[in-house]
Amino acid sequence: MYNAFFGFTQSPFNMSPDPSFLFRSRQHEEALANLIYGVQSRKGVIVLAGEVGTGKTTMLECLRDFLNSQQIAFASLFNTRLTVEQFFEMLAYDFDLRCNRLSKSEVLLSLNHMLLERAAAGRTTVLIVDEAHNLEWDVLEEVRLLGNLENRRGKMLQIVLAGQQELDRKMDAPESRQLKQRIALRCTLRGLNLEESIAYVNSRMARAGLADQTVFPQELLEEIHQRSQGIPRLINAICDNLLLTAFALETKTATLPMLEEVSSDMRLEYPRRPAFHADSRFPETAIRG
């Protein structure tokens, strides 16, 4: 809507997990390196946990791009509110297994066969599960059993589990003791720090066509960081709303009052900066001085 007004070639703050907008913060860089390393070196189970909106699905998209570029076969599950039967059906569908997809035992046989063949040819196979915190215990148990399949060169199926922080808690529960022991790599995404938040906004603006943007002045970027707690999805939502407001007011600079309005429209809850308190000893010290 406002793209032409600001001179964007594409929307800078789209909500989709688009790898072409990837901002390589240290933690994102590290997470992606871990995912790729874990898969390539056949580590077995890798867990990517993190708060809502911190970039887990975006990391998985980047991993998928990598896997495609290396022609590594993978199955990808997003909808994780599945029964065991549905889980195996989805697996069979994604790996294109020729068997009765409604029969767990047939799917397992066929999957085993495919994994053995691929492993013998030195090829890696990956199962990616997003929103893994929603998996039922019985499905999680099946995931663990799949993670056990190995030949002498390592695990035959690399499993990447991504999910919100409940996933970490789920892994710590007594029911997941066995799965927890098999986690080879674990990484966690958190909100960006101040410098990263600012660089994040600037990088998206540059990617959308505005290098050296002046729409969001430095002080406003600091306030955006404070209010979003550095969570990329919140930064996107705030910035998108600010651009819309500025466009409606026909100005190319976003301001603090606009941010106030946007925050209240979004019902943003954030820790306020501590109010300024004059040092109560000040008069005394001043007099003494």
Ligand SMILES: Nc1ncnc2c1ncn2[C@@H]1O[C@H](COP(=O)(O)OP(=O)(O)OP(=O)(O)O)[C@@H](O)[C@H]1O
């Ligand atoms: N490193 C990054 N570079 C660019 N954009 C990012 C990055 N991290 C997150 N984003 C953006 O933030 C938004 C949320 O990211 P994403 O959907 O990957 O988060 P998530 O952790 O999977 O969230 P949820 O917990 O709700 O599943 C997306 O618009 C995405 O483009």
Ligand SMILES: [Mg+2]
């Ligand atoms: Mg996600």
